[in-house]
Amino acid sequence: xxxxxxxxxxxxxxxxxxxxxxxxxxxxxxxxxxxxxxxxxxxxxxxxxxxxxxxxxxxxxxxxxxxxxxxxxxxxxxxxxxxxxxxxxxxxxxxxxxxxxxxxxxxxxxxxxxxxxxxxxxxxxxxxxxxxxxxxxxxxxxxxxxxxxxxxxxxxxxxxxxxxxxxxxxxxxxxxxxxxxxxxxxxxxxxxxxxxxxxxxxxxxxxxxxxxxxxxxxxxxxxxxxxxxxxxxxxxxxxxxxxxxxxxxxxxxxxxxxxxxxxxxxxxxxxxxxxxxxxxxxxxxxxxxxxxxxxxxxxxxxxxxxxxxxxxxxxxxxxxxxxxxxxxxxxxxxxxxxxxxxxxxxxxxxxxxxxxxxxxxxxxxxxxxxxxxxxxxxxxxxxxxxxxxxxxxxxxxxxxxxxxxxxxxxxxxxxxxxxxxxxxxxxxx
Amino acid sequence: xxxxxxxxxxxxxxxxxxxxxxxxxxxxxxxxxxxxxxxxxxxxxxxxxxxxxxxxxxxxxxxxxxxxxxxxxxxxxxxxxxxxxxxxxxxxxxxxxxxxxxxxxxxxxxxxxxxxxxxxxxxxxxxxxxxxxxxxxxxxxxxxxxxxxxxxxxxxxxxxxxxxxxxxxxxxxxxxxxxxxxxxxxxxxxxxxxxxxxxxxxxxxxxxxxxxxxxxxxxxxxxxxxxxxxxxxxxxxxxxxxxxxxxxxxxxxxxxxxxxxxxxxxxxxxxxxxxxxxxxxxxxxxxxxxxxxxxxxxxxxxxxxxxxxxxxxxxxxxxxxxxxxxxxxxxxxxxxxxxxxxxxxxxxxxxxxxxxxxxxxxxxxxxxxxxxxxxxxxxxxxxxxxxxxxxxxxxxxxxxxxxxxxxxxxxxxxxxxxxxxxxxxxxxx
Numbered sequence: 001x002x003x004x005x006x007x008x009x010x011x012x013x014x015x016x017x018x019x020x021x022x023x024x025x026x027x028x029x030x031x032x033x034x035x036x037x038x039x040x041x042x043x044x045x046x047x048x049x050x051x052x053x054x055x056x057x058x059x060x061x062x063x064x065x066x067x068x069x070x071x072x073x074x075x076x077x078x079x080x081x082x083x084x085x086x087x088x089x090x091x092x093x094x095x096x097x098x099x100x101x102x103x104x105x106x107x108x109x110x111x112x113x114x115x116x117x118x119x120x121x122x123x124x125x126x127x128x129x130x131x132x133x134x135x136x137x138x139x140x141x142x143x144x145x146x147x148x149x150x151x152x153x154x155x156x157x158x159x160x161x162x163x164x165x166x167x168x169x170x171x172x173x174x175x176x177x178x179x180x181x182x183x184x185x186x187x188x189x190x191x192x193x194x195x196x197x198x199x200x201x202x203x204x205x206x207x208x209x210x211x212x213x214x215x216x217x218x219x220x221x222x223x224x225x226x227x228x229x230x231x232x233x234x235x236x237x238x239x240x241x242x243x244x245x246x247x248x249x250x251x252x253x254x255x256x257x258x259x260x261x262x263x264x265x266x267x268x269x270x271x272x273x274x275x276x277x278x279x280x281x282x283x284x285x286x287x288x289x290x291x292x293x294x295x296x297x298x299x300x301x302x303x304x305x306x307x308x309x310x311x312x313x314x315x316x317x318x319x320x321x322x323x324x325x326x327x328x329x330x331x332x333x334x335x336x337x338x339x340x341x342x343x344x345x346x347x348x349x350x351x352x353x354x355x356x357x358x359x360x361x362x363x364x365x366x367x368x369x370x371x372x373x374x375x376x377x378x379x380x381x382x383x384x385x386x387x388x389x390x391x392x393x394x395x396x397x398x399x400x401x402x403x404x405x406x407x408x409x410x411x412x413x414x415x416x417x418x419x420x421x422x423x424x425x426x427x428x429x
Numbered sequence: 430x431x432x433x434x435x436x437x438x439x440x441x442x443x444x445x446x447x448x449x450x451x452x453x454x455x456x457x458x459x460x461x462x463x464x465x466x467x468x469x470x471x472x473x474x475x476x477x478x479x480x481x482x483x484x485x486x487x488x489x490x491x492x493x494x495x496x497x498x499x500x501x502x503x504x505x506x507x508x509x510x511x512x513x514x515x516x517x518x519x520x521x522x523x524x525x526x527x528x529x530x531x532x533x534x535x536x537x538x539x540x541x542x543x544x545x546x547x548x549x550x551x552x553x554x555x556x557x558x559x560x561x562x563x564x565x566x567x568x569x570x571x572x573x574x575x576x577x578x579x580x581x582x583x584x585x586x587x588x589x590x591x592x593x594x595x596x597x598x599x600x601x602x603x604x605x606x607x608x609x610x611x612x613x614x615x616x617x618x619x620x621x622x623x624x625x626x627x628x629x630x631x632x633x634x635x636x637x638x639x640x641x642x643x644x645x646x647x648x649x650x651x652x653x654x655x656x657x658x659x660x661x662x663x664x665x666x667x668x669x670x671x672x673x674x675x676x677x678x679x680x681x682x683x684x685x686x687x688x689x690x691x692x693x694x695x696x697x698x699x700x701x702x703x704x705x706x707x708x709x710x711x712x713x714x715x716x717x718x719x720x721x722x723x724x725x726x727x728x729x730x731x732x733x734x735x736x737x738x739x740x741x742x743x744x745x746x747x748x749x750x751x752x753x754x755x756x757x758x759x760x761x762x763x764x765x766x767x768x769x770x771x772x773x774x775x776x777x778x779x780x781x782x783x784x785x786x787x788x789x790x791x792x793x794x795x796x797x798x799x800x801x802x803x804x805x806x807x808x809x810x811x812x813x814x815x816x817x818x819x820x821x822x823x824x825x826x827x828x829x830x831x832x833x834x835x836x837x838x839x840x841x842x843x844x845x846x847x848x849x850x851x852x853x854x855x856x857x858x
Contacts, residue, residue: 011650012451012452012455013464013465013466013468014456014464014659015453015456016650016657017452017652018447018452019452020447022447023444023448026444027445028444030442030444035442035443035472036442037472038469038471039441040470041468041469042468052467219440221440221445223446281745282739284721286725288718288721288724288725288730289717289719289721289722289723289739290718292717293717293719293722293830295717295718296716296717296718297717297826297827297830299794300794301741302741305717306744306745307739307740308718309736309738310711310721310736310737310738311736312725312736313731313735315735316736319778319779320736320738320749349748350744350748364728365728365729366731397726397728401722
């Protein structure tokens, strides 16, 4: 079965926005066992859209488009599809009424132009849009029109908050009904941190070899401060194959695995602290707030995250955290003793169970031969002890901050979650 | 002139990573007056790459590919291109030596597999890779092979830190030489904040109409908390047309314009503070560190950003900032008086010229009928006065944080930069 994806939008072709639809849709489909063979982007130009859709209809079993269903003159996809398939556009009374209600509920006048969104190619199936006014449309190109077999064409709206729920709730069940998988499919992604991609691969490639020969797919994806390993298997032996692969990964990667699928390190940290009823404070110098930002992205963080201090200047380290002037003078702001005093200072001030402190040189300026750009000390203070680790992250400024925050969160996760990690490892085995 | 872009990578088709190449390359080309007609993504599959490249060579004057030039078995683009164009692959001694030196300089053993990257299709122009081992390759498909005219094929490496400098330093001059623009081209993007896309459009669409009839292109791009307006013009009158358009934008959008091209609000704030020799502190509740994170992403921020406090809990607001228990009890943590005391507290503690304080309800939980999710107070303390503004940002958690941080930075920019903005407005006129 062949799937092609077409994203339309002049703003995409001008590079004004990132194409997040491609990643999101491909990921959803891959998780269900469907692979997208080709993705195409064209501008909001009628002939360009028509050419792209016509070519895709001649190659694929399923073509999904995003964008171009709105009310303005550069929304061309509906017209193009109707013309290509030789269908008349008819005003659909139900959709028209839904559009009216959309504006009524929001106490906003309905622009006349929005009525065009009630035009539906004859024979199309309508996908209700719970978050906007343009419905999704499903059409079938009959066998013989573009290729020997028929092709299904799904037209979906462009705004992510409209597209995503429509896809999950309506498109997925329909695709699974129209294109049932020939064989069972399972996949699993394990996320690691602290190891490079080649280190991860080196550890597991050999031991996985027999399973790979048996059909297990293994994929690696390296992001900043993290490496994902994705296992996938098809066929009657899919489930035991995947389980065997996961067992090997958990055994050989152990503590480096911080979560599954789309889990984020900050979510794991908040979850572990919440489970244990423990609290956290932070003292950030070189990460400048990123650590707090990541933690507070997690809903419910307020139950365990008390707050902290951004102590960019030496004075702030003294005033807000009580770091001693003597420590700063003798060892410098980027040093093991400063990280220790920062962690202990914020922990005692906020009365937290744990405190993380980060001090380092993000660059591009500020490095010295003894402490080059990329030097970092991370302190973790708890009731019983304070540990400080040093790292070297010689990257550009934003990568430096991201990697450093990742290391700090991981240090805490390993400390708070050592019991939980073993449990998860055993469950995997 | 027609340009097509092909990105290869199985990780893209599985949705494991975002395609940032598309945006970056399209944006660079658009800024030079070249538009990309079509962008295609396929996996690291030889036949799929071949089909995509062959089709593009039959349609376009210039085809650019990214990825698939590395040393592993899933790097197929070089072989596919050589085969399509009927060129033998020959080991290039210069490239081979560069690869050897790459590893020597890094004191790393050279894996034998990397030598494959010295294979060059006969007749290809080599683009030196200053940050990796795979050179870029430029080939010309002769007229009559894929279409009547010839087509240029540029093969570029996948890693962004290798691709970007190679593109800027070597590809751009070559493209400009091979495809000189038929007419002068100029473009300019002005970035605004504080107005919605439709508000921006409403203000300027009418006044720009005459210029648009004369050929000025106007594009809008709405991002979270910001709207970009892009003007572009071609032909002998391009420069005066663009200048006239920019004058209208600056007159009608005025203070809402915070910068040009890729400028970020945090960069403008740091720049203004640096110019004036003034310092800043922050007190963040609901943004949880994002404000500090954004400010410290700017190189040189340490000269003006002293630090601040993340006061997520009520206790932290009292302990770290001196917010009075009575204020919290009477007005609540999310209130005008609390924002005021937070701003004044952090300003006096760190001895800063300005202090920003943010308190609000990010949700999903924590809202009340009187203070629903999305309620925000932002305080700005200076030597002469403290102002507090209220906002309502009823979005998901991450959007809420981003919009709120944008509003805080904008409040400060307008205060610090009011003189500078007028100057820029006058220069624009």
